[in-house]
Amino acid sequence: MSMWEYANPKRFMGWTAPVLPWSFGLAMACLVVGLVWGFFFTPDDFRQGSTVKIIYLHVPAALMAINAWIMMLVASLIWVVRRHHVSALAARAAAPVGLTMTLIALFTGAIWGQPMWGTYWAWDPRLTSFLILFLFYMGYIALWEAIEDPDTAADLTSVLCMVGSIFAILSRYAVNFWNQGLHQGASLSLDAEENVADVFWIPLLVCIAGFVLLFIALVLMRTRTEIRVRRMRALEARARRA
Amino acid sequence: MIALLRRDLRLAVRAGGGFGLGLAFFLIVIVLVPFGVGPETEILTRIAPGILWVASLLAALLSLDRIFALDYEDGSLALLATSPLPLEGAALMKALAHWISTGLPLTIAAPALGFLLSLAPEAYGFLLMSLLIGTPALSMIGTFGAALTVGLRRGGLLLSLLVLPLYVPTLIFGAEAVRRGANGLDATGALVLLGAVTAGAFALLPFATAATLRINLR
Numbered sequence: 001m002s003m004w005e006y007a008n009p010k011r012f013m014g015w016t017a018p019v020l021p022w023s024f025g026l027a028m029a030c031l032v033v034g035l036v037w038g039f040f041f042t043p044d045d046f047r048q049g050s051t052v053k054i055i056y057l058h059v060p061a062a063l064m065a066i067n068a069w070i071m072m073l074v075a076s077l078i079w080v081v082r083r084h085h086v087s088a089l090a091a092r093a094a095a096p097v098g099l100t101m102t103l104i105a106l107f108t109g110a111i112w113g114q115p116m117w118g119t120y121w122a123w124d125p126r127l128t129s130f131l132i133l134f135l136f137y138m139g140y141i142a143l144w145e146a147i148e149d150p151d152t153a154a155d156l157t158s159v160l161c162m163v164g165s166i167f168a169i170l171s172r173y174a175v176n177f178w179n180q181g182l183h184q185g186a187s188l189s190l191d192a193e194e195n196v197a198d199v200f201w202i203p204l205l206v207c208i209a210g211f212v213l214l215f216i217a218l219v220l221m222r223t224r225t226e227i228r229v230r231r232m233r234a235l236e237a238r239a240r241r242a
Numbered sequence: 243m244i245a246l247l248r249r250d251l252r253l254a255v256r257a258g259g260g261f262g263l264g265l266a267f268f269l270i271v272i273v274l275v276p277f278g279v280g281p282e283t284e285i286l287t288r289i290a291p292g293i294l295w296v297a298s299l300l301a302a303l304l305s306l307d308r309i310f311a312l313d314y315e316d317g318s319l320a321l322l323a324t325s326p327l328p329l330e331g332a333a334l335m336k337a338l339a340h341w342i343s344t345g346l347p348l349t350i351a352a353p354a355l356g357f358l359l360s361l362a363p364e365a366y367g368f369l370l371m372s373l374l375i376g377t378p379a380l381s382m383i384g385t386f387g388a389a390l391t392v393g394l395r396r397g398g399l400l401l402s403l404l405v406l407p408l409y410v411p412t413l414i415f416g417a418e419a420v421r422r423g424a425n426g427l428d429a430t431g432a433l434v435l436l437g438a439v440t441a442g443a444f445a446l447l448p449f450a451t452a453a454t455l456r457i458n459l460r
Contacts, residue, residue, distance in 0.1 A: 135407040139400075143390065146400050155457040156390055160404065163386065163450050167408045170439065174411040177435065178418055 007084045009227050016220050023217040030210030038203040054112045056204060060211035062105035065133060068098030068215065072140070073165050076158035086223065088154035089230070091161065092144055093222030097215060099137040106130055125175040132171045136164050150230070243327060243335050250339035253312075264301040264344040265351060271297040272355040283360045290359035291369070291420035297355075298348045298373060299380060299409055305344050306384040307401055309336050310392040310455070319392075323459050333451035334444070337378075337385040345377030361424065368423030372436060376416040379440040383408045386447045389454040411439050 005011060038056035075091035078084055109127065110120040121127065143160055147153035275293050279285055313319040322332045352373050353366050361369065387405035391397030419432035 132407055132410055135403075139404040139407060142400055142403055146391075146394055146397070152393070152457055152460070156454055159450055159454050159457075160390060163447070164408070166446070167411065170411040171407070171414075174414040174435075177432075178414045 004082070004084070007086045009086055009230075012086050013224060013227060016224055020217060020220055020224075023213050023220065027210050027213035027217050030206050030213060034203050034206030034210050038200075038207060042200055042203060051112055051115055052200070054108050055200065056207045058105055058108040058112065059204060060208045061101045061108065062130070063208060064211050064215050065098055065101035065105050065130070068094050068101060069133065069136070069161075069165070069168070071219075072098065072161050076161040079154055080158050080162075085154075085230075086227065088158070089226040090219060090223045091157070092154075093226055094215075094219045095137055095141050095144070097218045097222070099134065099141065101211075101215070102130060102134045102137060106134065123179055125172075125179055128175045128179070129168075129172045132175075133168060136168055140164065243331050246322070246327070246332060246335045247339055247342075250336065251342060254339065254343035264305050265347050267304050268297050268301040268348055268351060269355065271300065272358055275359065286359045287362055287424075290356060290361040291365060291424055292417045293359060294352055294356055294361070294369060295372075295376075295413055295417040295420065298345075298352060298377065299413055301348055302340075302344050302377065302380045302384060303402055303405060303409075305340065306388050306405065307391070307398050309340055309385055309388040311388070311397075314392045314458075319455070320459055323455065329452035329455055330448045333385060333389070333448045333455065337382040337444075337448070337451075340385060341378050341381035345373075345381050349373040349377055364426060365420050365424035368420045368429050368433075371433060372416045372419040375433060375436050375440055376412050379412045379436075379443045380409060382440075382443040382447050383412070386451045386454070389451045389458065392455070393458045412436065415439060 006015060035056055039053050042053070044052065072091045072094050075087045075094070079088040079091065106127070109130075113122065114120050140157060140160060143157050144153055147156060272293065275289075275297075276286060279289065310319060313322070323329055325332075349370065352369055356366060356369055384405055387401050387408070390404060391401045394400065415432050415436035419429045419436060422429040422432060
């Protein structure tokens with residue numbers, strides 16, 4: 001019994017069916033608790049006023065936007081090395097979710113930036129690298145859509161994901177070189193003593209947990225859909241031959 | 243490999259090749275810019291480095307889909323794949339041929355067009371340098387993009403969507419080098435980083451290109 005057995009499509013469908021409602025439920029619980037707590041039961045920041053509360057959407061979304069790409073990279077690598085179809089489908093399923101997270105991060109950032117920086121958009125390194133990440137997601141999804149043969153599509157998108165990752169990291173540092181930033185430093189780092197004051201920190205953690213669970217639930221659901229689409233195609237092909 | 247290079251170059255120069263096309267496109271973009279932003283020389287001087295770089299990037303993009311499409315259609319790509327020459331080498335030569343037929347003419351033409359945009363006199367050397375170092379990376383990255391989309395009937399638009407984000411680091415370092423040069427700042431850092439991007443692209447992407455070609459020829 002190895003972990004790879006869970007990647008068998010039939011088994012995958014088997015164990016995800018009971019997991020899915022739980023992860024959705026927990027995600028909803030975390031998000032409701034975290035957001036309500038964050039929006040209504042935390043004090044206003046003394047400089048930013050109530051706009052600070054957008055952190056509960058912005059930071060988790062930005063975090064998941066990057067981690068979704070990393071998950072796609074890992075899934076692509078697994079597909080290239082072990083050729084597990086579920087892995088390729090999971091990468092495909094994660095892309096639109098990651099794209100949405102990127103958009104949420106960009107939009108909430110713009111809404112926050114207008115009162116705080118006096119502008120919706122600035123060519124700041126962080127903002128710019130998120131915009132570039134958005135373009136990478138679009139290219140990746142477009143390539144999936146463009147190719148008909150599923151195995152070829154999975155292979156090509158995996159290569160694109162790997163090459164794209166290198167260039168995405170490169171772009172991240174290139175834009176740093178190109179322009180100095182407005183954006184504040186990291187709100188989340190594991191080695192810092194205190195990142196954000198505790199009153200904001202704990203609801204933020206709850207929100208992050210909610211976003212992670214939501215991402216897992218959405219990816220599982222979309223992967224299940226992809227597997228069903230695959231099965232439908234196989235059935236159709238068999239019916240046509242008969 | 244040399245024979246492949248010469249064949250590709252000959253095809254590019256003959257009628258129907260993309261040789262003059264990129265260059266003409268470059269010229270037209272540069273001529274159109276002053277109509278768009280107005281003829282004041284100060285503004286043109288300020289934006290000239292960026293415009294020259296973006297225009298040469300777009301001109302290089304224009305002829306990318308020709309790299310593999312014709313060979314794919316008439317079957318010579320399959321022949322190349324079965325030939326004793328490794329496909330990685332063929333990919334490298336394709337990129338090189340693309341560079342010689344578009345990147346190099348663009349580099350040579352750029353100073354003349356910089357004159358049209360009243361580029362700062364100190365910047366000419368940096369413009370030439372940065373294009374010479376940077377355009378090979380454009381060709382190599384573009385070859386990879388062309389390999390990804392070779393099997394598609396209408397891959398042109400998708401090709402630009404895939405390749406343009408990959409061009410970001412090259413564009414940033416290239417344009418930054420010229421801008422710093424124009425302002426009398428030290429541009430070595432940008433040029434060195436640009437060289438690093440090019441070297442990295444040439445070290446890694448032939449393998450990725452060959453892998454995608456093998457997938458597409460399966």
